[in-house]
Amino acid sequence: MAVRPVAADAGPKPVFKRPSLRERIKSSRTAWLYIAPAALIMLFVTLFPYIYQLFMAFTDYRVRNLRFNLLNPETWARYAPPFVGLDNFVRILTNQLTIENYDFWRLLLFNITWTVANIVFHVALGVLIALVLNSKTVLLRRVYRALFVLPWAMPGYVAALTWRNMYDDRFGAINQLFGVINRLIGTSFPTDTRWFVISEPPIGGLLSFLPLAFYAVLLANIWLGWPFMSVVATGALQSIPKELYEAASIDGASGWQQLRKVTLPLIRPAMVPAIMLGTIWTFNQFSVIYFISQGNPFGRTEILITQAYKLVAEQRLYGVAAAFSIVVFFILLSFTLINNRVTRATEAYDV
Amino acid sequence: MSKKLKGVLRQIAIQLFLLLVTAMVLFPILWVVSLALDPRDIDKPLELRLIPPGASLQSFRKVLFEPFNLLCRDPSNPATCMKFGGLLRNSLLVALGTSLLAVVLGSTAAYAFSRFRFIGRQAGMLFFIVMIMLPTTGLLAPLYVLLSQIRIGSEPLRASLFGLVVAYSSGFLPFAIWNLKGYFDTVPKELEEAALIDGASVTGTFVKIILPLSVPALAVTVLNSFMTGWTEFILAWTFLDNPSRFTLAMALRSMQGQFATPWSEFAAMSILMSLPIVILFFLLQRYIVSGLTIGGVKG
Amino acid sequence: MASVTFDHVTKAFGEVIAVNDLSLEIKDKEFLVLVGPSGCGKTTALRCLAGLEDITSGTISIGDRVVNDIAPKDRDIAMVFQSYALYPHMTVYDNMAFGLKLRKVPKAEIDQKVREAAGLLGIEALLNRKPKQLSGGQRQRVAVGRAIVRNPQVFLMDEPLSNLDAKLRVQARTEISRLHKRLETTFIYVTHDQMEAMTMGDRIAVMKDGILQQLDTPQHLYDKPANKFVAGFIGSPAMNFFDVTLVGEDGELAVDSGTFKLRVPPQYRQVLANHAGKEVVMGLRPEDIHDKEFMPPLSFSARLKANVDVTELMGNEVFVYLMSGENSFVARVDPRSRAKAGMEMECVANMENMHIFDKQTEVAIV
Ligand SMILES: Nc1ncnc2c1ncn2[C@@H]1O[C@H](COP(=O)(O)OP(=O)(O)O)[C@@H](O)[C@H]1O
């Protein structure tokens, strides 16, 4: 058999050619076939309305303009909404809307406070309870796990309506609960609190912009929101290899150190996107505010998105509402971008 | 302190804590149950009792079999009012339609994003993240206009249940695609390659390998999209004209906000509406932890 | 009818050239082993043949058919993956039947084929289990079973034994060889383990950095490595290399390392004559260096002295690690040898088995 003498790194360098545009289009075809159905429906039912909304935001769009139809030239002259440039945005930002108690910057401040307070509680509670239930020695942990998803499993809107009724000043469960407590241990909590009417802030100083109603909706939304974070944390906890704890305890780490040095860093990569998503959802948590506090007292528990809805539902100011949505979008976009930079700087830990 | 005693004390402390959490979790739920059982026809719960005196299932009977007198084609004629059965049928149609569309369209698109490298992939993923962020409230008007233009037979798509299904699933798709893609990414590519060599087509590997292995993520998609269709009512309230199309969510909404809330009926209705979701949730519970791909966690 | 030909095949991933101008002819019914260090492009070459990667240039044929543009499923091949890639949601039976079902083979025939393959591999009892319930060795058999039920023209195996423990690996090695004899089809087997390659292959293709170094029978590869890389890669312990100068001495030729000088056997003199005076690399396998006291009869040998660094008793032989000047090397000597660390040992080198490589190109001269 012939021995072919070959130098170890001989061999011609192949010539590269980038695949031509045509080839790339060809190889993209299967992919696009798979995407087409979803893309089509989203194009028409989601993207197009968004673009239309962009258009509306620069016009004074009112009820009569709903007859305006791009496809029907007859409607153009009669129903086309007047173009107003940035007027809607200016009115939103400079509080020139004819809504009672409207103040954009207060709304924004409240919306951010609302989001931060919620996320802090959701994450803290969710992680704490996931941690407690992660220990194999805890009795009945399967039962607790099943019970604790109930708030998540209950349709959010039913839950919101339920909480609204729980806060009823005369017949609601919360005031009645205080009654029961008073009877049992002889305290004298008020049992006729009008949760969404009192405008006196329970905590003064820096937090005096938060009425009692804020704490009431916050409680309801904590009830609703923590199980999601708990489930994500549970998933992350279950994927931590046991050997890591064993190694840590051999290294002499105490329980507390293990938590800080092993557990928390390792569930972080899962929690960060969950927190991002949770932030977006909470920032736009429509049903809780809309049903429970309805923005009361005096619009001080209104968030941007409920205010936008009221512009449509009560005042029929479609153009202003569209501009409102765009403002909300940009706030969330900047949050995501900032957050992305922060998380990228502290990349995920490899296990 | 002995190790055993320490363990017992720890267990007691943990159990106390968990019981407290359980009490808080169950309080609203038990309250609704007790309201629903309240037999007094006075509409107003007066005190906190788990089983009110003389508890009965009357309010369930009323909700289930009597017409909803606010959802009528002709308010003067009770025969034209919707009953629970009709509402349930509409809700099921909308919820099942939404989840079917979300699963089929979501998984095919997610598959492409997970497995192919193609022109527009990056842009597409960015698009979904943006979509998840955009508030939908402002879309009410443009969507109303748009769906009114499209006609099926003699009526606009807007006023049909199918119109709702399309709107809901489309709104849910960005999250569905994002989540499913994350899960598909964790299925080893070699499994697909083995199937390709075994003789499967691209579609064959998708249907026979990827989908069966992604049951958890599909379950999460089904659950969430079903829930969207089942509970959404703002679009439904705005778009639907004909009471015979109304859904349970709309009926529940109609019970609220009158001067006198019919407490017992409201509670019974809440329970009836929550039950299917809770059951679905428990059926799919073992998939939920692993099926959410947030952060690339795989159970 | 099922030969395989790589004709100037190149595969590049962006800037990385995984397979570089590979030309290789694999005969019908041959057991060809593709061996090389990790990352040298073995898997990529196999995947190109399977159709899982599009090649950048060149042609690949199976039999007379150019398969460049043919889908994997139409190439009539089967592949055993390194990770086995068993379908986790299917039972062992369904895993094996999957390919046949897709090809619309009648049910009864599928059943017969699956049971036959299972019998051959001794996995009948596992047919109703899921992959998760199997041990590593069982999974490997199922993966092989899945490949053989299809009765393909060519079997591709990508390091199928690398996930097994040492003992199982040796056993599985002989089983695969036996399977090859029985099935009488072309096997292309990828491994990074030269021992596996040497014991299993009819022929072996050695690769490095995407380039084919040598294609030969195990014996030839061992005896006549084409370059320094192949010489060092094949054989364990590896061949010793010495930096030496070829010197001419009254009509004879010798290699000079600075601390020792060894005469070159007459049959090599002519080839090496025009390299006289040049620096080259000499290779000697450990088994060609003997303890002087226990040396076998050799027709042409040379003596050298070296200091013993460490000895390793392996039972029927001893590895002696030696130092001579700058050169350290290993000798594989008779177990009766009295070599001890620290002492000086007198060695005899079997110069008939010496190798000489060009210092720059590393190509074998002798
Ligand atoms: N899909 C890919 N993308 C980019 N580079 C790759 C890819 N697959 C393999 N490579 C590179 O090609 C080279 C050869 O890889 P491989 O064929 O897997 O080696 P082997 O199987 O011999 O260990 C390596 O440098 C590897 O990093």
Ligand SMILES: [Mg+2]
């Ligand atoms: Mg490899």
